[in-house]
Amino acid sequence: MKKIGKKTGIKRQGTTRQARQSGSVAVPVRPDSWVLIPALMLLSIGIVMVGSASIAIAESQGVSSNYYLLRHLVYVFLGMLLALSFRVIPIAFLERVSRPMLLLSALALLAVLVPGIGHTVNGSTRWIRLGFVNFQVVEAVKLMVIIYLSGYLARKAGLVQTRFFDTLKPLIYAGFLSAILLVQPDLGSAVVITAIVAGMVWLAGAAWRHILVLGLLTLPAFGFAAMEPYRLRRIVSFMDPWADPFASGFQLTQALIAVGRGELFGVGLGASIQKLFYLPEAHTDFIFAVLAEEFGLGGVIVVLALFLLLVTRIMVIGVMAHRLDKPFSGFLAYGIGIWIGLQALVSVGVNLGVLPTKGLTLPLISSGGSSMLMTLLALGLVLRIKYEMDRSNGVQHVRKKVLRGAGE
Numbered sequence: 434m435k436k437i438g439k440k441t442g443i444k445r446q447g448t449t450r451q452a453r454q455s456g457s458v459a460v461p462v463r464p465d466s467w468v469l470i471p472a473l474m475l476l477s478i479g480i481v482m483v484g485s486a487s488i489a490i491a492e493s494q495g496v497s498s499n500y501y502l503l504r505h506l507v508y509v510f511l512g513m514l515l516a517l518s519f520r521v522i523p524i525a526f527l528e529r530v531s532r533p534m535l536l537l538s539a540l541a542l543l544a545v546l547v548p549g550i551g552h553t554v555n556g557s558t559r560w561i562r563l564g565f566v567n568f569q570v571v572e573a574v575k576l577m578v579i580i581y582l583s584g585y586l587a588r589k590a591g592l593v594q595t596r597f598f599d600t601l602k603p604l605i606y607a608g609f610l611s612a613i614l615l616v617q618p619d620l621g622s623a624v625v626i627t628a629i630v631a632g633m634v635w636l637a638g639a640a641w642r643h644i645l646v647l648g649l650l651t652l653p654a655f656g657f658a659a660m661e662p663y664r665l666r667r668i669v670s671f672m673d674p675w676a677d678p679f680a681s682g683f684q685l686t687q688a689l690i691a692v693g694r695g696e697l698f699g700v701g702l703g704a705s706i707q708k709l710f711y712l713p714e715a716h717t718d719f720i721f722a723v724l725a726e727e728f729g730l731g732g733v734i735v736v737l738a739l740f741l742l743l744v745t746r747i748m749v750i751g752v753m754a755h756r757l758d759k760p761f762s763g764f765l766a767y768g769i770g771i772w773i774g775l776q777a778l779v780s781v782g783v784n785l786g787v788l789p790t791k792g793l794t795l796p797l798i799s800s801g802g803s804s805m806l807m808t809l810l811a812l813g814l815v816l817r818i819k820y821e822m823d824r825s826n827g828v829q830h831v832r833k834k835v836l837r838g839a840g841e
Contacts, residue, residue: 465819467746471739472797472812476509478724478736479798486708486723487716487800501716501800508802515806516813524821527814528761531584535606538577541570542613559617569803571614571622576807578610578626579633579768586637587760593637600643603630604651621791625775627651632771633764636751671789687712688722688784699729716800718792721784736798737781744774750819757825762818769811 480502487501497503545551545558552560552567560567582603586593593599607630611623631651635644674682674689691707694700705726708715715723725733751766773796780795782788794801796808 462820462823464816465746465750468743468750468812468815468819471743471746475736475739475743475797478739479720479795480505480509481702482720482724482727482798483716483800485703485705485727486720489709490716493710504802505800505805508805509809512806512809515810516816519813519817520820522817524759524762524765524814524818527580527765528584528587531580531761534577534581534584538574538581538610539613541574541577542610542617545570545617546613557617557619559619566802569801571619571626572803572807574610575622575626575629575772576811578607578629579765579772579811581606582630582633583761583764583768586633586764590637590760593634593639597640597643597646600634600639601647603634604647606630608651619792621779621793624791625772625779625793628775629768629771632775633768636767637764668789671786674786684713684719684790685786688719689786691719691722691726692785695726695729695732697729698731699725699727702727714792717794718780718799719784720799721781721795724798725784740774740777740796744770744777747773747815750815750822753822754818757822759818759822762821766815766818769815772811773808 483505484499484502488498491498491500494500545561550561551558552562559569559571561570562568585603589599604627607627610626614620614623614626631644631647670677670681671685674685676682678686687707691705691712694706700706705715705723707726708723712719712722721733721736724736728735747766747770751763751770754760754763754766776793777796779788779791780793780799783790783793794804796804
């Protein structure tokens with residue numbers, strides 16, 4: 434009896450020590466494969482396509498044929514470093530700083546309009562020069578908007594579902610940012626930010642009648658903005674690009690020719706003709722058309738499937754976060770999923786001629802430093818959200834196991 438009691442005491446002492454340590458136990462957690470694998474595959478496709486689509490452009494500018502590819506690789510590397518930073522930055526920190534994002538996002542967009550700070554490219558003032566590179570501020574602002582709104586919806590979740598004013602405030606915020614963007618001018622980003630805000634508010638449970646009223650109020654504003662002569666020409670040319678194929682319809686007709694030449698399996702990597710000075714911005718805004726020409730319908734389906742898998746998984750992580758009573762993390766994942774999915778949808782739609790021409794990059798694929806950095810940073814946030822959920826579940830599992838052991 435004494436021997437049995439002694440063994441039981443040792444066992445209970447060991448389990449008690451485990452229980453004391455279980456709060457700080459290092460539970461092994463792997464990155465979410467359903468986010469990581471499609472993201473890495475899209476990055477790999479992007480590297481190949483930037484290398485293929487940019488050779489002629491680089492040579493025409495008198496630089497190395499690999500200039501844009503090497504620059505793209507640098508931004509991919511820096512973006513991965515930013516994503517890895519969230520291995521040590523908890524989501525709780527972002528929740529604490531979510532309120533200042535309201536002011537910071539507006540100030541960042543206004544800074545672009547200050548002479549000496551903002552930098553103009555092709556008639557649009559959207560960039561700030563940082564040393565030897567230009568940074569497009571709106572890409573960072575998209576993430577700021579998502580962080581701010583996630584904090585707002587986490588605090589006001591119940592009120593947004595019942596009170597019209599609490600639903601209206603985020604749309605007023607989006608409207609103010611959109612007004613600044615229209616001055617730059619950047620209608621495409623204004624539409625994306627407004628859609629992100631509207632989508633997040635809808636997912637927070639806002640009443641349909643409130644969403645409908647706000648939608649009816651928003652449409653005239655964007656309709657008025659679209660009446661600018663150059664924007665109107667784009668819309669008219671989008672309806673029938675072949676009516677003026679060498680002027681207003683030039684970009685779209687060349688993109689459609691590229692897509693048509695691809696047929697089922699493409700003309701082969703590097704064999705695109707449209708990228709040879711026919712298709713403007715072949716390595717940025719119209720890279721999807723080059724991809725369709727070189728890899729055909731098969732390549733298009735693969736890319737669309739990868740985006741669908743990535744965005745669906747991000748939204749599922751948002752649902753999981755809400756079920757674990759982590760509303761800020763859930764809304765953050767929702768916002769990032771809407772952002773990446775919507776921007777990919779618009780970019781693909783422009784390349785296929787189903788949407789008017791807009792200067793939006795294809796996430797993870799197009800050459801564009803600002804977009805690449807912020808997209809990878811956003812994906813790092815999603816991986817951090819999933820990491821914290823898995824770690825929390827792992828710690829709870831260890832505690833339950835230890836308590837069961839102590840009870841025995």
